[in-house]
Every structure is written in C-alpha cells, then in structure tokens.
Amino acid sequence: MGFFRFPNSIAVVVVFGMMNLFNFGFGARKLASLYEAPPMAIRYHNGALLQGYVPVSILWYGNFTAPQKAIVLDFFLSLGSRPKEADGVAPAVSRWWNTVQVYMKRAGKKDAKVILAKQITDDKYSIGKFLQKPQISKLSQRAGTKYGGVTLVLTAEDVAVEGFCMSSCGFHDWNHRSKSAFIWVGNSVSQCPGQCAWPFHQPIYGPQTPPLQPPNADVGIDGMIINIATLLAGTATNPFGNGYFLGSPAAPLEVATACPGVYGKGAYPGYPGDLLQDDITGGSYNAAGVGTRKYLLPALYDPVTSRCSTLV
Template structure:
C-alpha cells in the first residue's frame, strides 16, 4: 500500500491522501507559536479484523540496497533498525520509546504488533540490475526472485524493503509519493509485505525530507539542520512511516481510516507532527544539539540521533510525538 501526503504549505490542513508516504513536506519551520495540533485532530483508526505483523519474536526486515550507498549512508539506517525494540543504554527519548506506541495495536486474538524489529538479511545490488528507471511491479518481481533464489527466506511476519540510491528513479517516487508498502501472494507459501523508500536528497528533498529541506513552493523559512544528512534522514523518516503502516495494516485489513486503497494509517494520520506544539508548517518542539545545531527527537544505537514522526495513539486518541 502506498501513501500520498499533502504536507505542503499549499495544503494547510495537511490531509493525507491515498497512496503515498509521509513524512512528506508539510511546510516550513516557523518560529511563531500557535495552538498544538496534537490534540486538535479528530482522526480515528478503525480495526478491520485482519492480521497484523504480530508473530512473537520480531518483525524481520530484509533489505535490498539498490544502487550505490556509501558506508556512511548505510550506517544510520542500520542503526535505526538496531534501535527498535532495544532501549538498553540509550538516552531518552529512545527510538524504542517511539515504537512502543505501536504495541497498543492488537489483532482480533489480542496479540500486539511485534515489539522488536531487526534486520534479518540484506542484499546489495550496486550494479542496478533493473536499470535506474524502475516501475513499481518490478520491485515486487525483484523481491519474489530474492525468495525464489533463496537469497531471502519466505517470511510472513517480515518486510522486504527495497531502498534506492539518490540517482535511481522509481515510478511515482517524488511525484506526491515518498515510498509505499504493498503485499503479494508468493504461491503456494502465502502472502508477504514488501516496500520501497528512496533517497530524496537530490530528487525531492522539500517533499520527502521536510523539515530538513525547503519545499519548492511555500512561505519563506529556513530548514532545520539534519543529524545524518538530508537524504538519509529523509529516508529514515519515511522508513519509519512505512514500517508503522506495514506492521499495523499489512494486508489492507488492519488499522486504517477511510478507503482501504486510500487509507490513513498509524503515522499518516499525523502529518507534519514531530514534537509537542506542532502545527501546519512547524514540526513541533525538538531537541537541538548544542554543537552541530542538528534537530532531532530520538536517540538511537551507536550515538545516532533521529527525527521520527508522531504515531496515532490508540490509548490517548491523539498523535503521540517524542521530545
């Protein structure tokens, strides 16, 4: 399932529509203070009775690094996954604290979404075997081939995540979309979840890496300083959004609002909210590193700092943000 986010200053109410991924651009960071949007939303995510990624143990991530990713770009993404479900030794607020909000999402048997996420395997395709202009069905076929050739195992509680480098063009990416998650039947074994997130650093930073980049059209303002690089931090925000949606609505029968083909999900129900006091064009109160001036709201493994989007809290019935 893909996500489309209207997080642009031209859409001040930031209604997330259908098939695209947030956190896309929601406007510019502005210093003036207004009432918080955390309590003003009337969103309700209904449960539609289907399975979640709730198998005991962990949600297993199978990464495809498609294109050239230098080690310094891969490391923050690996550290983000390493931070999920394991808060030992981390400063607060931790990435695991962010994921803990997802644990309130339970299936019809009362089993919560898996509390741990880990990278189970990864594959590097530096030669871009599909070329550098890819259609979405090609991603599904690629993932299926990874299973057919036993590069990856079949895993019904996994997410097969196709990550593309900054010079790879994917259908609909940067055209209102920052990525997507979908599912497919891998006969006769069953159904799996696959997803795509691209590096928006050069293609569409204002759309898919806000508030670390300025949208092409909107009010004047300055972007925030990113802790890991604009493109990579944009990818991590979008991976977080995709992961939350895939875990709570993997097969279009889980938690969402609206049409199953155009849903609001756990994170896309909270567009543009990253910290307390957020409102359209202002991401909320964040932590600012005194030395680097980078803004973030979560601490992760190996000293990494991340900016993670708010999640719809089923207990508080509001958008729950860190920091």
C-alpha cells in the same frame, strides 16, 4: 497498500511523514494555531498484523555508502534497544515503537519485535535507473521474505521510480502470492528534497521556514529514515490492507500518516514542533538510538489518547 500522495484534502491523504502533504492539507490554517489531529477512530478491520518476530530484509538498489547504510541499520537495531533515559537524554527509539505495540495488544496480538535479516546489494542497477512500481515488487521478491516478514527496498538518489516526487515518496504493499509485505523508499536528495526530505530541506510549497540540520549529517538518508519509520509503523499495523486504518482501503489513513508533519510538541504548518538539538553538530532530533545515534521520527496516532503522540 499505502502511498505518500500530494492531495488537496487531508481527508484522503496517505502521507509518509512528509511536510509537503502537511502543507497541502493545512495550508489555510493560521500558523499561530498548534496542530492537533482531530479525534478519530483508526479502526481494526480484523486482518493479520505483523506480530511476534518480524524479520526485515533490506535490498539496497544503487550506490549507498557504508556510512549511509549504517544510519539505516542502526535505526532497526534501535527499535529493540532500551537504553536508559536519564534526565536530559532523548527518549529511546524503542519508546516510539511502543505505540505500535499498543495497537498489537488491542488486537490481542503479540508484540512486534523487529529483527534484521539479510541484506542484498544491487549496485550494478540490474534493471536500470528508472523503475516502474511492479518492478519494486519484483525486487522485493529477491530477498525471499516469507509470511510475517518485511522486505525494505531502498533506491539510491540517482534512481527514478514511477510517481516518485510527483505523487509519492514511498509506499508499502505486499506480494499476494507469498503474502509477504514490502516497503519502498527512495533517496530524494537530488530529485525532490523539498517534498520528501522536509524538514531537512527548504519546502517547495507552504511556509518557507529554514530547514533543520539532519541529525546524521545526511539530508537524503535522514529524510529516508522518516519515511522508513512511517511506512514500517503502517506496515506492522496494516500489512495486507485489512488491519488498522481509517478511510478507504485504497487510500488508508494509517497510524503515522494520521499525523503528517508532526515531530514534536507545538507543531503547526511549516514548523515540525519543539525538537532537541545536538550541541556539537546542530542536528535536530527527537529520539536516541544505539550508541550515539540520533533520529527524527514522526508522531504516531495514539489510540489511547486519540491524539498524535510525540516523543518530545
């Protein structure tokens, strides 16, 4: 199980791409120094990984607009898309996912090919607007995802989830009976954007650098994309708690959480790194998706270089 927590020591951090953890873990560092994750070994514990075709079902809990859904759906479509990367064009989202494939190959597994499966919308708030963590698991079971697939439970901005903002921006786990993985991410825009939507909102703690413009003009959804991407990488490589991780299985450091707050080269506490900027919207991004879509994605820990790998 992976959680996004807010501890005081990076040694026990399980982060999902959020700057709040980055601030807590590295608040004492000088801002002039660049952040480099220390060489470490994210070890494979010989468990199952999500290899081959990985169907992802989405349960939208609460009110999401059509444009908001399109941002998320386009991200998943972008994982398998390979647009030409000409000079001056951002790296493709699929190149970011290639680091996950490196982990698969090292374990002797097939590439993880994410495909969109079904979508379920619960905009009637069938179990209320305050959810306990066990209820997230029950919601994920509505999609009927089988072994080898993932259910993504997304909660709207007016839905409070146990631990949300206080200790968590999202988590991934699995249903032990069906042996199917699931991810939960909440829209934090009206609850804790300074914790769960950085760098698109002023951080609550740490260096107070100006927030960046979100690439899709939606602070909450663009923040969710960062968390979804982080959790998806962690789920693929550690779906059942015995895949790739460092540290305790109860609080694992995974392929994306090993690089908290890092999005581009030169990142340091309070600064996400050197990013690309859209000339028209001013949105900051590091990856190109399908069509004209742009995203900001977290760095992944590269097992080849033993460093955080950024797209730009």
